[in-house]
Amino acid sequence: MTRVLDEADLARGETAREFQGHQYDARVSFMVIDAPPGSGPKLHRHPYEEVFVVQEGVVTFTAGDEVVEASGGQVVVVPAGVPHKFVNSGTGPLRQIDIHPAGRFVTEWLED
Numbered sequence: 001m002t003r004v005l006d007e008a009d010l011a012r013g014e015t016a017r018e019f020q021g022h023q024y025d026a027r028v029s030f031m032v033i034d035a036p037p038g039s040g041p042k043l044h045r046h047p048y049e050e051v052f053v054v055q056e057g058v059v060t061f062t063a064g065d066e067v068v069e070a071s072g073g074q075v076v077v078v079p080a081g082v083p084h085k086f087v088n089s090g091t092g093p094l095r096q097i098d099i100h101p102a103g104r105f106v107t108e109w110l111e112d
């Protein structure tokens with residue numbers, strides 16, 4: 001069955017709306033990020049790669065020993081198992097889609 005969802009109907013976190021695929025018989029999950037400057041998640045990792053589609057703003061990723069900056073129109077791929085975090089390092093909003101190739105988010109938080 002084909003489904004159409006309104007973004008506004010997705011579960012809302014502090015800076016993201018979340019789509020967990022298992023709720024819709026899908027094998028992919030994602031977050032729609034809309035984050036103010038200076039915000040972002042703490043260090044964590046997943047047993048699968050995570051793909052970040054940066055739509056607007058400037059974001060700084062720490063992934064393992066690497067620190068990379070990306071901006072609107074760029075895609076960042078963090079390999080499976082690599083500890084990572086990001087912060088909106090720009091002066092305006094950060095808008096990105098974070099894609100998890102799994103029906104549920106599987107996250108190990110490494111910082112409190």
